[in-house]
Amino acid sequence: MRSIAITLPLVAVAACSAATSSPDASPLAVDAALADAAPGGPCPLTVNEVAAAGVPDDWFELMNVSDAPIDLAQFRFTDEAADLAGAVPLPATVLAPGARHVQEVSDATNGFGLGAGDAVWIYQVGVATPCAGVDWASGDAPTGGSWARVPDGTGAYRTTTPDTRGVANR
Numbered sequence: 001m002r003s004i005a006i007t008l009p010l011v012a013v014a015a016c017s018a019a020t021s022s023p024d025a026s027p028l029a030v031d032a033a034l035a036d037a038a039p040g041g042p043c044p045l046t047v048n049e050v051a052a053a054g055v056p057d058d059w060f061e062l063m064n065v066s067d068a069p070i071d072l073a074q075f076r077f078t079d080e081a082a083d084l085a086g087a088v089p090l091p092a093t094v095l096a097p098g099a100r101h102v103q104e105v106s107d108a109t110n111g112f113g114l115g116a117g118d119a120v121w122i123y124q125v126g127v128a129t130p131c132a133g134v135d136w137a138s139g140d141a142p143t144g145g146s147w148a149r150v151p152d153g154t155g156a157y158r159t160t161t162p163d164t165r166g167v168a169n170r
């Protein structure tokens, strides 16, 4: 998967498709447009998969969709858009192009979990607009399954059962 190099227009397409698949009025389309102005250019990360009913903990899978290594210490995550104070640092792990990181999320460790209908937002440290993110509706990410981009890293989000934690979405 090292040949994948996604630019912002593809992220915007995915955001739009996620928005249209949710019953609520998603802010994703607006946020994707705002990400255009973020320092550093197009977001090198995508939220590739979300397990909102993970066992034992919820988790999401980040993927480096750029053509350069990315230090995750430059980024934070939250389930509340614009809640920069509550955003949680990602580990100081360098992701090679095409590589993925599974981030577990729990009330005990992070102060929040991922709800049945919720969102994950990725912020670059020092940047107030989201770099990447996705939301989902109740039932999109059921127990044993996930809300995942298919094809892996680039496609629209859909319910995938079983989940593909840490490996390519299918």
Ligand SMILES: [Ca+2]
Residues within 6 Å of the ligand: 048, 049, 061, 148, 163, 164, 165, 166, 167, 168, 169
């Ligand atoms: Ca996966």
